[in-house]
Amino acid sequence: MTEALPSKKALIAGRVLSGLVIAFLLFDAGLKLVSPGTAIKYSPPGLGWPLDVPTMTMLGLLLLIPTLLYIWPRTAILGAILITAYLGGAVATHVRIGSPLFSHILFGVYLGVMLWGGLWLRDPRIRALIPLRSGAAQ
Numbered sequence: 001m002t003e004a005l006p007s008k009k010a011l012i013a014g015r016v017l018s019g020l021v022i023a024f025l026l027f028d029a030g031l032k033l034v035s036p037g038t039a040i041k042y043s044p045p046g047l048g049w050p051l052d053v054p055t056m057t058m059l060g061l062l063l064l065i066p067t068l069l070y071i072w073p074r075t076a077i078l079g080a081i082l083i084t085a086y087l088g089g090a091v092a093t094h095v096r097i098g099s100p101l102f103s104h105i106l107f108g109v110y111l112g113v114m115l116w117g118g119l120w121l122r123d124p125r126i127r128a129l130i131p132l133r134s135g136a137a138q
Contacts, residue, residue, distance in 0.1 A: 004124055004127070005124060006121060006122055006123075006124065006127075010121045010122070011121070011122050013118075013121050014117075014118045014119070014120070014121030014122030014123075015118070015122055016118075017114050017115075017117050017118030017121065018070075018114075018115070018118030018119065018122065019118075020114060020118075021070075021111055021114045021115045021118060022067060022070065022071055024111065025063055025067040025070075025083065025111075026064070026067055028063060029060045029061075029063040029064035029067060030060070030064075031060075032056045032057065032059050032060030032063070033056075033057060033060035033061070033064065036053045036056035036057060036060070037053070039056045039060075040052070040053075040056060044097075044099070044104075046097050047093055047097060048093065048096065048097065049093070062086060063083075063086055065082075066078075066079045066082030066083045066086065067079065067083065069082065070083060070115070070119075073123075076119060076123065077119070077123075077125070077126070080115055080116060080119055083112075083115055084112055084115070084116075087108035087109070087111055087112050087115075088108070090107075090108040091105060091106075091108040091109060094107075094108075
């Protein structure tokens with residue numbers, strides 16, 4: 001089975017989507033690692049997580065490592081899987097405390113869709129794994 005290379009437009013769109021997600025995740029992880037006090041100060045109350053420096057550092061590392069894996073094309077799929085797990089925890093946390101649906105609960109879903117959409121547009125292996133077809137089954 002040969003994997004078709006993405007068109008130039010698909011590749012650019014995929015890189016833009018992935019770049020937006022990467023920028024946000026690096027900012028979030030960096031804030032937790034470089035200035036955990038700021039991350040604590042602006043965390044919503046009642047998340048159920050200890051709002052302390054060790055917890056912020058752990059969350060920062062748990063986000064930074066998979067984001068770095070996602071950036072490197074060879075390990076992008078593994079990074080996407082691990083980031084999806086992290087985002088699932090964020091969604092579950094917000095569901096548990098009754099956060100607003102579209103702004104808080106679904107934010108992790110939005111990021112996940114952008115993460116996988118960007119990867120799907122730029123990586124033929126993902127398009128082969130998740131083919132989007134129109135019309136009748138072929």
